[in-house]
Structures are given as C-alpha cells and as structure tokens.
Amino acid sequence: MNVAKGIGWITRGQTMATIQQDIREEIEFHIAAQSEELVDKGWTPEDASREAEKRFGDRHKIFDQCHIIQTGPLLWVTRASLIGVALSLLVIGGLTYSIFQLQQKNAVLAARLSSAANLAIIEPNVATNHEPLSAASSPAASSPDASFPPPTYADSNSLKGKVIAADGKPIAKAKVALAHKSWPNQKFTFENNLTETDKDGKFEFEDMYSTDGNNEFLVTVFADGHEMKSEYVSIKAKKKAGSIDFKLKPTKAIRLKVLGEDKKPMADTDVVLISRKAGTKEHMIYPISAEDIKISTDKDGFVTVSHLTEGDDATFGVLIFNEIVQAELKVTKEDEQIITVQKKR
C-alpha cells in the first residue's frame, strides 16, 4: 500500500467517522436499490430485503476492505493508538489508585499521631510539576499560526429555502438541519448546521458555501405535526444553489414505546428519527447531524413522534452508551406503537 495515497483522506480533511459513514451509506444504498428492484419484480418487501442482503454478501467484510483501502496503514496506526490509550488509562488508573491508598494511609497515620500527641494533621505530600499553561507561555494560543493561514475563497453564499404546509401556509419554527460537504481547493470539509424557520416559513444558512469547489447539501426539515422531509442537493463548482423549498403534509402524533433487546422499556434514552421511506422516496438525516433533533424517552420508555404517516418505513437511532443502534418501524394507524432495539451482530 502506498502510504502517501493511504493518507489521502487526511489531506482531503476527511475524518475517520465521515469515511466510515460514507462506506456504510454506500453499502446501504446498494442493498436498498437491489431490494427495490426485487419488489418491482413482484417480491414482497420483506423477502426482497432479505434476498438483497443475502446477495450482497458479508457487508462487514466488504466494509472492512473498503475502509482499509481508504485509510491505508493509518487504520492500524489508529488501532495501535487506541490500544496505547487503553494501556495509558490502565497505568493512570493504577497510579491514581496508589495515590489514593497513600492518602488513606497518611490520613490514618495523621489521625493516630494527632490523637496521640496532639500534632497537626500531616497532609499527603503529592508534589506537582504541572503548571497550567498561560497565554504567555503558549505563543501559539495568543497568535495565529502563520504556517496555517486561513483559507481564502472567491465568494461566500447563503443557502435559503421555505417551508410551507400542504395548504400553502408557511410553517414557523420548523427545525432545519443541514449537512454540508464541500471540496474547495482540493480539500474535503463536512459540517452540520441547524436553524429554524421564521414566521414566513423561511430559513437561511448564511455564508455557507463558496463556488470555488463542488458542494453537496442534505437539508432535512422537522416540523411538529408534519412529515419529516429531506432534499439532497449537489452543485458543481461555479454554480449556486437555488431556493430549497418544502411542502409538508400534516401528520398525527404517535406515542412510541422504545424497548431494549431484553424487551424492557428504555427510560431516559435519546432517540432520533433517522429516515422515513414513503413509497420509493426516502427522507433522511445523518445520525451525526441529528444531535439537536433527538428526543428522550420518559420513565416508561415513551416518546411522542409527529413526523410520520401511515405506511412509512421509519428508521430510528437509539443512543446506547455513545453508540447509535437502529430500530425500525412500519407505521400503522395505531396511536401507540412499539420499536425494539436490535444490535447488529
């Protein structure tokens, strides 16, 4: 493996997380497309989905192969770093425990000495050489690094749009999430943004992109009592985006009970609606973009969701120990429905 090529993802400014997300999404797309084709040929959606997954083969193996190609030898460096961090934590933990033990012994000794001879408490002598870094001692903190000048762009453009209801009335206070990928000056960037619509249903992400390079936007709208919708916009260099407008149908609220793998309700757990598929159209948000859209279950494991309509195939992300685990739901007309978290093995 050519190391220079293997580290291309760093020079492009990509993170390990975005690379992994891209590979996962590419695999998901392939399986979904295969499944759709089988449905068109008369398979039931369930059978088609199973068959598509089977035909694709070992997705974890393919993911690993693509990942290693993209990240090259640095994948192993990263894994070695993680092992290093784990070992360091063990050492630090051991030292902390030793210091704690020493403090305990000193405290007992001090108490004994104090009561026996009325002496002052002996403080444990834990010397520290770690002075806090001041601005003066860290020139880099007080002045910009001249070797990394801020990038300059030819122009700066806003991304605008409007959200209206099915009856044409504007929807105010709708949450609009934006994931933006760009390739200016041969460098890849990825950022998330969130805003709300104003009283006229309008939203604007100011100074969002330059026409220096290619730009891609995933805009996702969440308005209470209306379906979740997204639009994917891809713009080549030198081009500007037009207005991104949404017309949302009304929905009714669903009380959703979230069950864990053990079938018990998951209380105080963060949940986010990642995608809804209505027919062949799919609307989605990146899980990593959904931090401000998430909702928490109550003590009985319930959340109220009002962005889905009957017949939708919805996918939820459930945050368990910093890991997003997916749970799927075929939306029915029932007011109360259940999703069960199942970790993929």
Add this chain to the structure above:
Amino acid sequence: MSMPKKTMLLQGSLDLLVLQSLKGGALHGYAITRHIKERSKDYLQVEEGSLYPALHRMELRGWIDSYWGTSESNRRAKFYELSADGRKQLKRETDSWRQMSQAINQVLGFQS
C-alpha cells in the same frame, strides 16, 4: 425465486469492465453491476465483495472520481465518474485485453 447464476470474472477484468461502464457517464455502484449484467446479457454478474473494494482502490489510484448525488428514488448515492487518468487507463486495459484475447484465440485455433 432462485438466485441468479453468477459467472466469475477473469482476474483483472473487473477494472476494465468498471472503467468501460463509466465511459458513458457517472454511475453509482449498483448501476455499474446492472450495466455489466445487462451488457453481457446476464452472463456476467459482478460480486459486490469485489466491486466496492475495486471502486475505492481505483478512486485512490486517481482513475475515477466520486461524488454524492441523488438516485432515481431520491436517495443519496455515491456516483463514480472517469477521470482523465481513468480514460488513459481504460485505453491501456482495452489494448491489453485485445492482445490477450487475440493470443488466446490463436492458440485455440479460432483465428488464423
């Protein structure tokens, strides 16, 4: 319904077929498999286990570029397109394939 029969591709021919598929314009991975299957009248079917690592490898070599776009079903899909280097590579691989197939045909007596 039965699983479609898969015909193994000759080693080294996958890159050629992928590059040739992209000659007509950008395609996502699934469309590449469809293209190869249809153009070969269902005789060749690309294994996904080979396709995606090959696409990522070819991208790294600079033969193809990728970008995210929207599929027919409004789903985000990663599209691949031939780069200038890829066009040169396609020509090299096509020439090489032609020479090899001529040589094999001559050995088999299909050509004089």
